[in-house]
Amino acid sequence: MKIKKFPQSCVLMTIGKTKLLIDPGNRKFDDSYIPEWKTADAILVTHKHGDDCHDIVIEKLGLPIYSTKEVQSQFPNLKINVVKPGDTLKIGEANILVTQAVHGFCPPMRESGAEVFGGVGYIIDDGKTKVYVTGDTLCFNNDYVVDILIAPCSGNCVTMDPLGCALFTKMVKAKKLIVVHNDFYDLPDNAEKVLKEQGIDYIIPGLCDTLDL
DSSP: OEEEEOSTTOEEEEETTEEEEEOOOSTTOOGGGHHHHTTOSEEEOOSSOTTTOOHHHHHHHTOOEEEOHHHHHHOTTSOEEEOOTTOEEEETTEEEEEEEOOOOOOTHHHHHTOOOSOOEEEEEEOSSOEEEEOOSOOOOOOOOOOSEEEEEOOOTTTSOOHHHHHHHHHHTTOSEEEEESOSSSOOOTTHHHHHHHTTOOEEOOOTTOEEEO
């Protein structure tokens, strides 16, 4: 497996000959991404926020889209294959489990209608390695077991903070953490200190970095 990191939480994951584009959003988006995004076999979206779902660009890509009923309601222009936690998908060489996610809340969401009630994550399995893309989530109790975790730790009321992310990484038994969601919201100043103190093997990829998993 390989991933290429795009702004905020977007990654293009390569599993053999299969490519999955996950959470292509509008924060720091650049038109130069489109040719590479078009090479994907499918798009996975975790929730309805624009930094994870750039609906105008997604519509133009013309690829199969998998996401929640809430995202379908938010973006009726998109033809979405609706999924929910517990569902399984087979896309090319990737076996995918749809997971729970618990998006945090902050008061401005109430006035703007941005509160998320139906976020999900995805565990992607190539038969050798399980990679868990959490989406924007707080810590929650689960029994998932994976090899690699791709998760935010920026806090800001809506995602795990560094300590929560470290403990979540241990809970799902991930051997490595890849930190995302930090191209618009900076990581807390203590993020790397906390991850190191908790003994987490982590990577904070730069924009358009490619990682072998």
